[in-house]
Amino acid sequence: MIVIALCISGCRKTKAGLVEGKVNVVTSFYPLYDFTKKIGGDYVNVINLVPAGVEPHDWSPKSRDIKNMTGAQVFVYQGAGFEGWVKDFLGSLSKQSTVDVVEASKGVNFIYTDEKKEEFDPHAWLSPLNARQMANNIKTALVKADPAHKDVYEQNYQNYASQLTELDGRYTTALAQTSKKEIAVSHHAFAYLCKDYGLTQMSIMGLSPDAEPTSQDLKKINAFIKDHQLKYIFFEELVSDKLAKTLAKDANVNTLVLNPLEGLTEAQLEAGEDYISIMDKNLKNLVMSLQ
Structure with missing residues (x-):
């Protein structure tokens, strides 16, 4: 006592x-x-x-x-x-x-x-x-x-x-073995990750996740998806996925989460998730998309 x-x-x-x-x-x-x-x-x-x-x-x-x-x-x-x-x-x-x-x-x-x-x-x-x-x-x-x-x-x-x-x-081991090296993302947040592991990102929005893309931006990412035969567009959980899903539907591809780790949800925190566990989930989804 x-x-x-x-x-x-x-x-x-x-x-x-x-x-x-x-x-x-x-x-x-x-x-x-x-x-x-x-x-x-x-x-x-x-x-x-x-x-x-x-x-x-x-x-x-x-x-x-x-x-x-x-x-x-x-x-x-x-x-x-x-x-x-x-x-x-x-x-x-x-x-x-x-x-x-x-x-x-x-x-x-x-x-x-x-x-x-x-x-x-x-x-x-x-x-x-x-x-x-x-x-x-x-x-x-x-x-x-x-x-x-x-x-x-x-x-x-x-x-x-x-x-x-x-x-x-x-990351180095897994991403060195993928056949593709290009990713389509909703938020232009992954430049450092791409630089470290030899990837290229094309984003719908800019550095701010709620930036409004122009029609020209949408044309560019559509062309990027087709040129590189991508199967997924990545979106993040803390902002609306509406635009990513609409674009994915138009391009006849699927969506996956790529978390920029700017914040976690209550459910993720309660489940004991942290920076490393979320980064490992990101890696799993990256490998899936780059096959």
């Missing part, structure tokens, strides 16, 4: 979702939440800003999120323009806040989206090797915030980095 009482008093949860006695980390969206949980373990309380089932491109912070940020020790965001709200959000924090702001994608070799090389594709986490770099940045921040548990964070990171390396190996 004494032990239980000490745990309750030492790790008391506040109304805002913060936990006393732990390192409180606020993350901007799901992959960063998952990486932080894996590395932080029992010593870290992770609060993900974007709720389950919500597409982060359309999300903006609420007043309760500012409360969590003000009391947190670490804030982890993707960067590369993915979270357009970050600058204003950080500017609205109380002057008393001492939160350490961490750009998870620091050190990643970005893919440019324009000829002037001024804008980046932010979807770097869809490369397992980039995910490993991002996890390392998170580990460094946790060690800084809580040096007493440095050895735990270092070991957890090494374990997780090994899992990401093995995931990369599974």
Whole structure:
């Protein structure tokens, strides 16, 4: 009973979702939440800003999120323009806040989206090797915030980095054996994955999953599907699949899920899914489509 009482008093949860006695980390969206949980373990309380089932491109912070940020020790965001709200959000924090702001994608070799090389594709986490770099940045921040548990964070990171390396190996082996190398997707989110494994994507929408395609865009992807004799169009779960299914019907092909891991559904979280398990499901569907 004494032990239980000490745990309750030492790790008391506040109304805002913060936990006393732990390192409180606020993350901007799901992959960063998952990486932080894996590395932080029992010593870290992770609060993900974007709720389950919500597409982060359309999300903006609420007043309760500012409360969590003000009391947190670490804030982890993707960067590369993915979270357009970050600058204003950080500017609205109380002057008393001492939160350490961490750009998870620091050190990643970005893919440019324009000829002037001024804008980046932010979807770097869809490369397992980039995910490993991002996890390392998170580990460094946790060690800084809580040096007493440095050895735990270092070991957890090494374990997780090994899992990401093995995931990369599974992708490399499986995709090297497929006869096709082209994929048709609803959301132009897979450039890093394609670059790592020698694939080419053609998308219905652009970098934002709710962008409206033009009639010319639809003609292009239809031609792409026919030219490469594709059997599937990939869609994602957090946005409407109506357009992908309509296009698939017109092109006489089927649809499959290719999850950009911008967020998980409640059902996926309850089932214990995470970054690696969803990436493995993505790989299975990619192999099926590329035969």
